[in-house]
Amino acid sequence: xxxxxxxxxxxxxxxxIDHGKSTLADxxxxxxxxxxxxxxxAQVLDNMDLERERGITIKAQTVRTVYHAKDGNEYVFNLIxxxxxVDFNYEVSRSLAACDGAILxxxxxxGIEAQTLANVYLALDHDLEVxxxxxxxxxPSADPEGVAHEIEDVIGIEAMDCPKxxxxxxxxxxxxxxxxxxxxxxxxxxxxxxxxxxxFDSLYDSYKGVIVFIRVMDGTIKPGxxxxxxxxxxxxxxxxxxxxxAGQFIPDPEGLSAGMVxxxxxxxxxxxxxxxxxxVTEDRRPVSKxxxxxxxxxxxxxxxxxxxxxxxxDDLKDALEKLKLNDASLFYEPExxxxxxxxxxxGFLGLLHLEIIEERLEREYNLDLVTTAPSVVYRIHKTxxxxxxxxxxxxxxxPSEIDYMEEPVVAAEIIVTSxxxxxxxxxxxxxxxxxxxxxxxxxxxxxxxxxLPLNEIIYDFYDALKSRSRGYASFDYExxxxxxxxxxxxxxxVNHEEIDALxxxxxxxxxxxRGRKMCEKLKAEIPRHLFExxxxxxxxxxxxxxxxxxxxxxxxxxxxxxxxxxxKKKLLEKQKEGKKRMRTFGNVEIPxxxxxxxxxxxxx
Amino acid sequence: xxxxxLYVHVPFCVKKCRYCDFYSGPASKEVQEAYIxxxxxxxxxxxxGQNENERVVxxxxxxxxxxxxxxEALIKVLSGLREQxxxxxxxxxxxxxxxxxxxxxxxxxxxxxxxxxxxxxxxSVRNDVLKTxxxxxxxxxxxxxxxxxxxxxxxxxxxxxxxxxxGDTPETFQNGLKTVLALRPExxxxxxxxxxxxxxxxxxxxxxxxxLPTEEEEREMAHAAVRILEDAGYGQYEISNFALPGFRxxxxxxxxxxxxxxGFGSAAASFYGGKRFRNALSLQYLDLPYEExxxxxxxxxxxxxxxxxxxxxxxxxxxxxREKFGRSFYEFKGSxxxxxxxxxxxxxxxxxxxxxxxxxxxxxxxxxxYAFREFV
Numbered sequence: 001x002x003x004x005x006x007x008x009x010x011x012x013x014x015x016x017i018d019h020g021k022s023t024l025a026d027x028x029x030x031x032x033x034x035x036x037x038x039x040x041x042a043q044v045l046d047n048m049d050l051e052r053e054r055g056i057t058i059k060a061q062t063v064r065t066v067y068h069a070k071d072g073n074e075y076v077f078n079l080i081x082x083x084x085x086v087d088f089n090y091e092v093s094r095s096l097a098a099c100d101g102a103i104l105x106x107x108x109x110x111g112i113e114a115q116t117l118a119n120v121y122l123a124l125d126h127d128l129e130v131x132x133x134x135x136x137x138x139x140p141s142a143d144p145e146g147v148a149h150e151i152e153d154v155i156g157i158e159a160m161d162c163p164k165x166x167x168x169x170x171x172x173x174x175x176x177x178x179x180x181x182x183x184x185x186x187x188x189x190x191x192x193x194x195x196x197x198x199x200f201d202s203l204y205d206s207y208k209g210v211i212v213f214i215r216v217m218d219g220t221i222k223p224g225x226x227x228x229x230x231x232x233x234x235x236x237x238x239x240x241x242x243x244x245x246a247g248q249f250i251p252d253p254e255g256l257s258a259g260m261v262x263x264x265x266x267x268x269x270x271x272x273x274x275x276x277x278x279x280v281t282e283d284r285r286p287v288s289k290x291x292x293x294x295x296x297x298x299x300x301x302x303x304x305x306x307x308x309x310x311x312x313x314d315d316l317k318d319a320l321e322k323l324k325l326n327d328a329s330l331f332y333e334p335e336x337x338x339x340x341x342x343x344x345x346x347g348f349l350g351l352l353h354l355e356i357i358e359e360r361l362e363r364e365y366n367l368d369l370v371t372t373a374p375s376v377v378y379r380i381h382k383t384x385x386x387x388x389x390x391x392x393x394x395x396x397x398x399p400s401e402i403d404y405m406e407e408p409v410v411a412a413e414i415i416v417t418s419x420x421x422x423x424x425x426x427x428x429x430x431x432x433x434x435x436x437x438x439x440x441x442x443x444x445x446x447x448x449x450x451x452l453p454l455n456e457i458i459y460d461f462y463d464a465l466k467s468r469s470r471g472y473a474s475f476d477y478e479x480x481x482x483x484x485x486x487x488x489x490x491x492x493x494v495n496h497e498e499i500d501a502l503x504x505x506x507x508x509x510x511x512x513x514r515g516r517k518m519c520e521k522l523k524a525e526i527p528r529h530l531f532e533x534x535x536x537x538x539x540x541x542x543x544x545x546x547x548x549x550x551x552x553x554x555x556x557x558x559x560x561x562x563x564x565x566x567x568k569k570k571l572l573e574k575q576k577e578g579k580k581r582m583r584t585f586g587n588v589e590i591p592x593x594x595x596x597x598x599x600x601x602x603x604x
Numbered sequence: 605x606x607x608x609x610l611y612v613h614v615p616f617c618v619k620k621c622r623y624c625d626f627y628s629g630p631a632s633k634e635v636q637e638a639y640i641x642x643x644x645x646x647x648x649x650x651x652x653g654q655n656e657n658e659r660v661v662x663x664x665x666x667x668x669x670x671x672x673x674x675x676e677a678l679i680k681v682l683s684g685l686r687e688q689x690x691x692x693x694x695x696x697x698x699x700x701x702x703x704x705x706x707x708x709x710x711x712x713x714x715x716x717x718x719x720x721x722x723x724x725x726x727x728s729v730r731n732d733v734l735k736t737x738x739x740x741x742x743x744x745x746x747x748x749x750x751x752x753x754x755x756x757x758x759x760x761x762x763x764x765x766x767x768x769x770x771g772d773t774p775e776t777f778q779n780g781l782k783t784v785l786a787l788r789p790e791x792x793x794x795x796x797x798x799x800x801x802x803x804x805x806x807x808x809x810x811x812x813x814x815x816l817p818t819e820e821e822e823r824e825m826a827h828a829a830v831r832i833l834e835d836a837g838y839g840q841y842e843i844s845n846f847a848l849p850g851f852r853x854x855x856x857x858x859x860x861x862x863x864x865x866x867g868f869g870s871a872a873a874s875f876y877g878g879k880r881f882r883n884a885l886s887l888q889y890l891d892l893p894y895e896e897x898x899x900x901x902x903x904x905x906x907x908x909x910x911x912x913x914x915x916x917x918x919x920x921x922x923x924x925x926r927e928k929f930g931r932s933f934y935e936f937k938g939s940x941x942x943x944x945x946x947x948x949x950x951x952x953x954x955x956x957x958x959x960x961x962x963x964x965x966x967x968x969x970x971x972x973x974y975a976f977r978e979f980v
Contacts, residue, residue, distance in 0.1 A: 530971065530974065553819050553820060554796070555973040555974060556972040556973055557798070558843065561859050562874075563882065565873075565880065572973060576977045
């Protein structure tokens with residue numbers, strides 16, 4: 001089964017966060033009957049706990065189901081899941097490249113959001129057939145007609161007769177399944193041609209090695225075949241091929257032929273050799289050129305990760321190694337901080353990626369971490385003509401050696417309702433945005449385009465955007481090169497000692513404001529000690545801001561009689577425990593939370 | 605002879621004060637009567653404190669407001685205690701009194717029953733402040749009760765004051781203190797206001813609706829209190845306690861020096877046989893298991909000896925520590941003692957015979973928790 005290409009549909013679902021992608025995927029899997037309702041977990045596709053909690057699909061996953069259509073035929077549906085966050089744009093594009101069509105899910109009361117638009121354009125760029133589905137029509141605020149008009153006006157695809165559903169209640173799901181059969185084209189390809197297959201994801205399994213997720217474009221991949229990864233040049237012998245069940249892998253020794261989606265294993269030791277976007281070909285009979293669109297993933301955000309207790313350095317190292325097995329975009333190398341001791345400089349796709357890794361390290365590996373301020377990659381052009389890429393502010397050369405510096409910028413698209421346009425433009429202005437354009441996509445909503453420095457958006461831009469638009473703004477961006485910029489290194493001194501882990505690079509014009517806010521934040525985070533603690537922000541030897549943590553004057557339990565002793569002791573023990581969770585710098589104790597809190601500086 | 609102390613908790617009051625987190629509240633006459641029966645039953649069946657050589661050196665009726673009970677009820681409980689335990693020749697017997705709840709007749713009855721010390725919860729001499737904090741009495745009513753106590757023959761009276769109350773300034777506080785001193789009570793407790801969770805004051809403070817003196821002003825009050833009281837002949841013997849010579853509270857001193865105590869009544873705590881335990885916070889506490897049960901290890905006991913001992917101005921002597929635990933406190937916590945000394949919280953008085961004493965400095969009493977955290 002499945003060799004008849006006309007009975008295969010390879011597609012994905014694209015949607016803004018919370019518009020119901022995972023719920024719709026669940027319903028499709030349920031209706032196609034491969035799973036009993038007992039097997040159904042709330043969200044089958046999101047199988048990492050963390051993903052379920054955040055409601056975001058982090059790693060693309062795929063399910064093959066069988067649909068008995070109204071025309072009496074059985075169709076194989078390969079539903080390819082896509083990550084739903086701007087940090088994972090490249091992964092999204094590779095998942096899309098594995099599909100022939102896409103379902104666009106739009107919330108019947110929210111309408112089109114920036115991320116929807118970005119993903120639709122991405123899908124159209126990949127020549128995917130896109131058909132819309134309007135979801136959540138069971139909500140009181142639903143306006144399916146209005147949203148259908150919006151889809152037609154903004155995206156220019158037919159939407160009036162599209163399925164209008166409630167994925168939650170299961171209403172009209174059959175319309176979606178029929179539309180998949182009717183509207184999504186079947187795959188094409190030549191079984192006999194040289195093998196070319198696109199890698200769109202991979203997963204490390206401790207028994208089988210890396211499980212590589214592929215879409216075969218041409219040719220056939222079979223167990224025993226020697227294959228080669230075209231970008232990395234690594235060659236392997238295929239051990240197993242198969243399909244994706246729901247939450248399990250179903251081997252098929254027949255192999256995968258043109259048009260099919262599935263997996264193979266080849267005793268591959270780590271995911272470094274199976275880059276998303278790479279082309280798999282036959283070693284003996286390779287294709288002349290790889291499939292288009294491959295990019296080596298570049299981390300955009302760097303941060304130092306340190307064990308809170310230096311004795312756990314090796315545990316952190318092991319944990320990072322294990323995570324790296326499954327996450328080719330995670331980068332790390334050892335580094336040393338005067339303040340924090342031994343740790344790692346890690347590179348991430350974005351702040352969400354950082355937070356996810358941090359949480360997994362803490363949750364799955366039980367590590368207590370201190371994370372330093374995230375930094376983007378700056379380019380330093382030195383007076384001697386050399387160019388240095390700077391990922392750790394501590395390594396910034398002496399200003400006398402610097403000719404000029406460059407910082408990465410992104411092209412950002414923000415969709416916002418008209419009443420908040422002013423707020424959002426102010427925000428972009430404050431974040432050194434370069435205004436590009438504004439266009440109204442409907443009467444009350446506009447698409448704003450800005451060029452923004454990456455270091456202005458990685459920390460709390462998304463939060464600020466949400467709070468200044470009461471949640472109505474949505475946002476998407478992609479890297480758009482480097483620009484020359486006036487940048488300085490801001491150092492933080494606590495009790496006259498420089499805390500290297502708190503240093504960061506900042507636009508010279510924002511340094512004063514940033515330094516002041518940093519000092520204020522730290523003042524709130526650092527508990528009072530027996531002595532007064534000055535907190536200073538400095539550029540070089542020049543102090544630009546100062547706050548003081550006053551010495552504690554009173555800390556005494558006035559009453560301690562017979563009935564009080566046990567409870568008062570508990571209280572003192574708790575306070576003592578709290579102190580243990582702090583790092584000592586000189587004679588000042590700084591809580592771990594201080595290192596991250598200084599990033600959230602937008603107080604509005 | 606082994607010393608033993610007894611505590612009786614009376615969880616009733618006319619009205620709950622707004623800063624109070626004790627187990628207490630208003631109750632009907634019937635509820636109070638039933639409670640007295642429970643108390644007597646508990647006392648009669650108490651398995652502890654029955655050794656031949658144990659002697660009760662102090663009894664303390666605390667609350668709540670013990671003086672709210674009819675005098676017969678309280679005396680019945682005291683008699684119950686006398687029947688069950690061996691009393692020392694001249695034990696200290698204290699009753700906490702709320703001004704306005706004690707008439708001369710009641711005080712005389714107490715006196716006859718052997719009560720020899722009264723502790724008045726005055727808190728402030730300013731009627732506006734008393735009202736703010738939810739006290740039921742005025743300063744004038746306190747005066748009346750105080751004079752009545754003298755009239756009934758009491759020669760050991762204590763007065764509680766609170767510093768740092770809303771509406772107080774260092775000046776008004778000092779004036780209030782001097783007003784009370786003119787009455788020459790034998791003992792004074794001056795407490796720093798503590799905002800305990802689960803009190804009305806705590807909630808108000810969290811909501812930013814409580815105008816309290818600043819920390820600097822509060823400490824100014826504390827320091828002034830020590831100065832004024834010392835000048836008037838009242839020695840500070842504990843963080844919040846002052847007494848004329850010979851009038852330190854025997855009962856409370858016992859808590860800080862490791863004397864065993866048995867508590868009766870709901871929420872009352874006991875320390876006996878190396879264990880600390882507390883009756884349940886319920887009027888039917890006898891039907892419920894103990895709470896906060898704590899079996900103290902040797903290390904716990906050493907830590908407590910230091911922590912509680914340091915509350916006292918006398919401090920802790922190495923000889924007493926060695927007698928109890930067979931080793932020097934330097935051996936036990938030398939580095940902590942050195943650190944605290946370097947930080948100026950602690951001072952040690954070196955003796956040629958090796959019997960060093962450590963005690964908190966005046967600065968250390970402001971920041972006593974810093975020192976105490978070394979001993980938990």
